[in-house]
Amino acid sequence: VELTNLLDAVQETETKMIEMSALNHLMSTHVLQQAQQIQYLYDQAVEATNNVERGNKELSQAIQRNSSSRTFLLLFFFVLTFSVLFLDWYSK
Template sequence: MEFREPEELCSEPLRVQQQLLDDETRALQVELTSLLNTGQETETNMVEMSALNHLMSTHVLHQAQQIEHLYDQAVEATKNVELGNIELSRAIQRNSSSRTFLLLFLSVLTFSILFLDWYS
């Protein structure tokens, strides 16, 4: 058996403890590095999602403006169709009244010619 001095006996458990602490420190460093990488990936993903969300909201706003413009055009087109229907009704009335006037005019002209032929 070997005899060691008391200093050597005390230093051996300290070395083992120091080795255990170093191993734990390395393991914690690896775990923290992994967590840091995961956090950085998450941050990158969040920044990308934020940019895509902003892009999507911009497109939705643009589409909303286009829909509003189309709605205004549809309302204007409906008014124009209604005005066109009114004009068509007026044209039909004018056509029937002008037809009546033309028929009356031709009748008077025919009777005038007949009267002038009979009178001569």
């Protein structure tokens, strides 16, 4: 009777150990998948940061180009206005 109880306890312990091993394997598989997903998200974040930095540089260059073209256009109209005024004065 005592040996039968001991055998039952050993078999139950073995069954529980097999279940724990399967659960441990399942958990390690999920942890590995999460690690891969985290790495992917990290790579995407780094790429997004690089894109934002490049975008900021492009915006700065566009602002500089816009400023210089505005100055040129203003100077052009200024010279054109005085040319018209000079020609009007000269023709009289």
